[in-house]
Amino acid sequence: MEASVVENKMNQYQELVRQGLWKNNPGLVQLLGLCPLLAVTNSLASALGLGLATMLVLLSTNTVVSLIRNYVPNEIRIPVFVMVIASVVTVIELLMHAFMYNLYQALGIFIPLIVTNCIVIGRAEAFASKNAVAPAAFDGLMMGTGFALVLCTLGAVREVIGSGTLFAGADLLLGDWAKVLTIHLYQADNQFLLAILPPGAFLVMGFLIAGKNAVDARIAAKAKPVEQKISRARVTHVST
Amino acid sequence: MSFKIASSPHQHIQKTTAQLMKLVALAAVPGIAVQAYFFGYGVLIQLLLAIITALLCEAAVLALRGKKVKAKLLDHSALVTALLLAVAIPSYAPWWLVVIGTAFAIIVVKQLYGGLGNNLFNPAMAAYVLLLVSFPLPMTSWLPAAPLQQQSLSPADAVCTIFTNFSCSGYSISQLRQDADGISMATPLDTLKTDLSQGYTTEESMKKPVFGWLSGEGWFWVNLAYLLGGLFLLQQKVIQWRIPVAVLGSLFGFSLIAWLLSPDTNASPLFQLFSGATMLAAFFIATDPVSASTTEKGRLIFGALIGGLAFVIRSYGGYPDAFAFAVMLANMTVPLIDYYTQPRTYGHKSKGAR
Numbered sequence: 001m002e003a004s005v006v007e008n009k010m011n012q013y014q015e016l017v018r019q020g021l022w023k024n025n026p027g028l029v030q031l032l033g034l035c036p037l038l039a040v041t042n043s044l045a046s047a048l049g050l051g052l053a054t055m056l057v058l059l060s061t062n063t064v065v066s067l068i069r070n071y072v073p074n075e076i077r078i079p080v081f082v083m084v085i086a087s088v089v090t091v092i093e094l095l096m097h098a099f100m101y102n103l104y105q106a107l108g109i110f111i112p113l114i115v116t117n118c119i120v121i122g123r124a125e126a127f128a129s130k131n132a133v134a135p136a137a138f139d140g141l142m143m144g145t146g147f148a149l150v151l152c153t154l155g156a157v158r159e160v161i162g163s164g165t166l167f168a169g170a171d172l173l174l175g176d177w178a179k180v181l182t183i184h185l186y187q188a189d190n191q192f193l194l195a196i197l198p199p200g201a202f203l204v205m206g207f208l209i210a211g212k213n214a215v216d217a218r219i220a221a222k223a224k225p226v227e228q229k230i231s232r233a234r235v236t237h238v239s240t
Numbered sequence: 241m242s243f244k245i246a247s248s249p250h251q252h253i254q255k256t257t258a259q260l261m262k263l264v265a266l267a268a269v270p271g272i273a274v275q276a277y278f279f280g281y282g283v284l285i286q287l288l289l290a291i292i293t294a295l296l297c298e299a300a301v302l303a304l305r306g307k308k309v310k311a312k313l314l315d316h317s318a319l320v321t322a323l324l325l326a327v328a329i330p331s332y333a334p335w336w337l338v339v340i341g342t343a344f345a346i347i348v349v350k351q352l353y354g355g356l357g358n359n360l361f362n363p364a365m366a367a368y369v370l371l372l373v374s375f376p377l378p379m380t381s382w383l384p385a386a387p388l389q390q391q392s393l394s395p396a397d398a399v400c401t402i403f404t405n406f407s408c409s410g411y412s413i414s415q416l417r418q419d420a421d422g423i424s425m426a427t428p429l430d431t432l433k434t435d436l437s438q439g440y441t442t443e444e445s446m447k448k449p450v451f452g453w454l455s456g457e458g459w460f461w462v463n464l465a466y467l468l469g470g471l472f473l474l475q476q477k478v479i480q481w482r483i484p485v486a487v488l489g490s491l492f493g494f495s496l497i498a499w500l501l502s503p504d505t506n507a508s509p510l511f512q513l514f515s516g517a518t519m520l521a522a523f524f525i526a527t528d529p530v531s532a533s534t535t536e537k538g539r540l541i542f543g544a545l546i547g548g549l550a551f552v553i554r555s556y557g558g559y560p561d562a563f564a565f566a567v568m569l570a571n572m573t574v575p576l577i578d579y580y581t582q583p584r585t586y587g588h589k590s591k592g593a594r
Contacts, residue, residue: 194374203348 013138020142027150028212032118036110037151038201042162045169047155049103050110051148053092055141057114058123060088062140065128072129081124082115089115102172119147150208157204160185162195255478257356260529261316263478265323267469268524272327274465278385278458282331282398287323289335289402290342294322297346305351317356321345324364324525328517328564329371330382332401332413337378341367361571362531368564380560381413384425385458388449391416419449428456429516430560432507441504455514463519470523479527482536486543487522487550488513494551506555516554521546521563531571538574538581545570 041047096104128136164186170178194200298318302309345367353359372379400408417424435445473479498506533542546566553562
């Protein structure tokens with residue numbers, strides 16, 4: 001009995017990991033939070049910064065919402081969730097203002113805008129308000145990680161194509177030592193500006209989604225050997 | 241295979257797509273020749289690069305999509321896309337520009353939308369916009385017309401410049417663009433725009449050497465050659481008169497009004513018609529059967545929209561020439577235009593008479 005409960009829990013967490021990182025990825029599948037996703041991913045550093053901030057917000061809001069889920073009347077749950085989210089985002093914004101001022105300035109309006117990110121309210125409503133604290137927090141972490149991974153991939157691709165560097169400005173995020181992380185891949189006379197501009201974000205995003213779908217199709221084709229199913233169609237009229 | 245562009249009744253003897261595309265390419269020959277004479281042999285090398293890239297990309301994507309490669313390649317639609325892009329970019333632009341542009345046009349704009357007949361946007365113009373937004377400097381580095389060039393350029397120079405950024409005698413593009421006083425010469429439309437923004441009048445600006453009779457030095461003849469090619473297309477019934485006439489008419493109309501109101505700050509209507517890409521766009525680009533409107537009334541609206549947008553962007557926008565943007569914006573409105581201009585079906589009453 002005990003063992004099966006533990007196993008069930010393990011399965012639940014595994015499922016949460018799979019959902020957050022791949023099957024139900026907020027960036028690639030749910031297509032939520034597209035505004036920051038497309039706006040701040042012109043470099044890996046700012047993408048990582050916003051990704052981490054969003055992840056932290058998701059983790060905290062899911063925990064808090066799950067804690068208060070039994071005390072909030074159903075009718076007013078949405079305003080309450082929004083207030084929880086707004087407070088958490090304010091806290092994170094103030095923390096970034098205090099400790100990562102340069103990154104705070106680089107991300108600008110998009111930190112307070114995490115409040116309006118549909119992923120946050122979506123997970124609060126869909127998962128955290130119906131589950132215990134531990135799975136809810138874990139779900140927030142995984143969804144946040146999935147979102148951050150998409151942000152970072154987009155940021156890295158666009159930065160490499162657009163400016164020929166990787167992780168430029170890492171020192172804004174991690175402190176002065178991180179300047180060594182910046183890789184200069186090539187020095188072009190003409191930058192591929194479109195990759196850094198918003199249309200580039202849409203294009204790269206489209207290719208990412210297409211890539212994910214292609215991988216999914218390949219997995220599905222491998223997993224299911226084609227069944228030879230013979231179906232017969234009745235051609236004669238059956239009188240009853 | 242023939243790509244049907246007419247609504248019912250369908251009993252026409254239609255030319256195949258390949259025949260149409262070949263005629264379009266043929267009609268562009270005089271324009272290309274004049275362009276090669278005034279703006280250098282570079283345009284021929286650009287053409288070659290664009291066509292090779294287009295065919296390779298088209299074949300690769302068709303093979304990936306599991307289509308019949310040879311049959312689809314031979315409809316020559318990729319060739320026409322490559323041709324339109326190659327003549328639209330500056331003759332001495334570096335080689336990778338046209339390669340990136342053509343690959344984007346064929347792979348993303350045309351094939352990812354489903355291939356010939358399914359693309360929402362004109363591939364050549366979408367690629368042109370991509371290049372113009374991404375690489376503004378090389379995309380606007382037109383050399384002045386041949387009579388104004390300080391160094392005469394041989395075909396070998398064209399190869400050197402395109403592949404190494406320097407002519408065989410070591411001049412860079414920006415040096416080649418300079419006049420005797422060492423000042424870079426821009427295209428007529430660009431010069432006029434800059435001068436007007438600096439407070440010169442049109443008349444004062446037009447005294448500069450880049451302007452010739454009626455429009456820019458050399459540009460008038462290029463436009464005239466494309467006009468001739470367009471008339472040939474009309475005569476061959478490859479295109480219909482509605483789109484070109486609407487484009488030119490609305491450009492003429494808008495610029496006439498602006499010119500009459502304020503001749504000092506606006507170019508004359510004839511200057512507008514024979515500058516930049518006007519004729520090429522009106523006859524070769526806007527008439528693309530896939531991305532243009534398909535109804536008769538719709539084509540008039542579509543063309544007028546392009547002409548109007550081109551005038552607005554030329555006069556008040558950030559870019560000196562505007563047809564790529566105008567065509568793409570008009571492409572976006574095509575589904576709406578087609579929806580509201582559906583012709584009455586035979587045997588049915590028109591919507592108003594219900």
